[in-house]
Amino acid sequence: MPTNRLRTLYERLLAAHGPQGWWPADGPLEVIVGAILTQRTAWRNVERATDRLRSAELLSIEAIDRAAADRISEAIRPVGFRVGKARKLKQIASHLKNRYGGDLDRLFARPTEELREELLGLFGIGEETADAILVYAARRPSFVVDAYARRLLTRLGWIEGREAYQELRKAFLDALPDDVALLGEYHALIVRHGQEYCRAAPVCDGCPVRAICAEGQSARAPEVSR
DNA sequence: AACCAGGAATGTA
DNA sequence: TACATTCATGGT
Numbered sequence: 001m002p003t004n005r006l007r008t009l010y011e012r013l014l015a016a017h018g019p020q021g022w023w024p025a026d027g028p029l030e031v032i033v034g035a036i037l038t039q040r041t042a043w044r045n046v047e048r049a050t051d052r053l054r055s056a057e058l059l060s061i062e063a064i065d066r067a068a069a070d071r072i073s074e075a076i077r078p079v080g081f082r083v084g085k086a087r088k089l090k091q092i093a094s095h096l097k098n099r100y101g102g103d104l105d106r107l108f109a110r111p112t113e114e115l116r117e118e119l120l121g122l123f124g125i126g127e128e129t130a131d132a133i134l135v136y137a138a139r140r141p142s143f144v145v146d147a148y149a150r151r152l153l154t155r156l157g158w159i160e161g162r163e164a165y166q167e168l169r170k171a172f173l174d175a176l177p178d179d180v181a182l183l184g185e186y187h188a189l190i191v192r193h194g195q196e197y198c199r200a201a202p203v204c205d206g207c208p209v210r211a212i213c214a215e216g217q218s219a220r221a222p223e224v225s226r
Numbered sequence: 227a228a229c230c231a232g233g234a235a236t237g238t239a
Numbered sequence: 240t241a242c243a244t245t246c247a248t249g250g251t
Contacts, residue, residue: 039233045249046232080231080247088234126234146232162241191232200230 001158006175009156009209010182013189016208017196020188023136025050028104029061031137035129036088041079048078061102064093088124095122108138115140127165135184143172144187148194155198157214 024043025034030050037046052075053059058067073086100106110118115138119130127145134142145168154161159168176183197207204210 035232038231040231040246041233042231042249048249078248080249081233081245082247084235084246124234128233132232144232148232187232194232 001153001171004175005156005158005212006172009212010176010186010189012209012212013193014185017189017192019185020192022184022188023132025136028108028137030059032092032104032133033059033064033089035132035136036085036092036124037076037079039085039129040081045078045080049076052076052078061093061096061104064089065097065102085124091123092125104137112138112140112142116142127169131169132187135180135187139180141173141178141180141183143169143176143183145169145172146187146191148198149187149190151200152190152194152198152209155202155213156209 023031023034025031033053034046034050037049050059053072056071056075057063058072058075064072067090069083069086069090072089073082076082076085076089079085096102096104096107107118108115112134116130116134119125119133120127125133131142131144134140135144145165149168150159150161153159153168172183172186176186193209197203204213207213
């Protein structure tokens with residue numbers, strides 16, 4: 001994939017949608033909690049669940065660590081997979097409490113690659129979630145490859161669609177400046193664009209990248225979701 | 227009323 | 240490595 005195109009795409013998305021100012025959460029802990037809650041879930045449901053956690057005074061590492069899993073599960077009811085997500089939140093909170101005394105600054109003081117590996121070692125944190133935490137909570141240069149990014153690049157005809165996560169992440173990082181704000185903004189723009197134009201059922205009419213998109217120009221290979 | 231939403235863990239071959 | 244299954248709620 002020609003890397004220059006990834007810079008051009010960023011410019012076009014930014015011009016079309018404007019700065020998104022992500023992550024839409026208050027503080028690093030809420031970024032982490034939100035990153036878990038939003039897995040395979042619409043963001044509005046995450047907001048409801050986060051409000052419920054706050055009302056129940058369950059929006060701190062200490063509280064999550066101490067609370068019964070059932071209470072967490074009940075509070076986050078509006079998101080899907082609540083039992084599993086409650087377990088994830090508790091295990092992450094437990095790790096942060098035990099290893100860092102609940103101090104996120106101490107976790108984030110670690111070198112980027114070590115930090116990424118440590119996050120990946122935690123139950124409930126896969127590659128996308130780890131990168132979201134790196135970029136939006138730890139403010140480290142990384143890139144979040146999500147379903148929208150994969151879908152957009154597939155429709156642009158730039159990738160086949162089944163590439164490994166790391167391969168796509170590397171393509172973005174190699175093509176872009178080492179700028180956390182830009183990398184975070186790029187992912188936000190891809191999501192915004194995806195929600196408006198590049199859903200499972202595409203709205204290509206009026207799409208700002210339609211001119212460089214293969215969608216509608218010719219029949220394309222079936223894309224994968226993931 | 228099926229389909230989709232800002233994934234990850236687990237199991238199988 | 241590559242797939243399939245499971246988890247669960249809310250909006251369209």
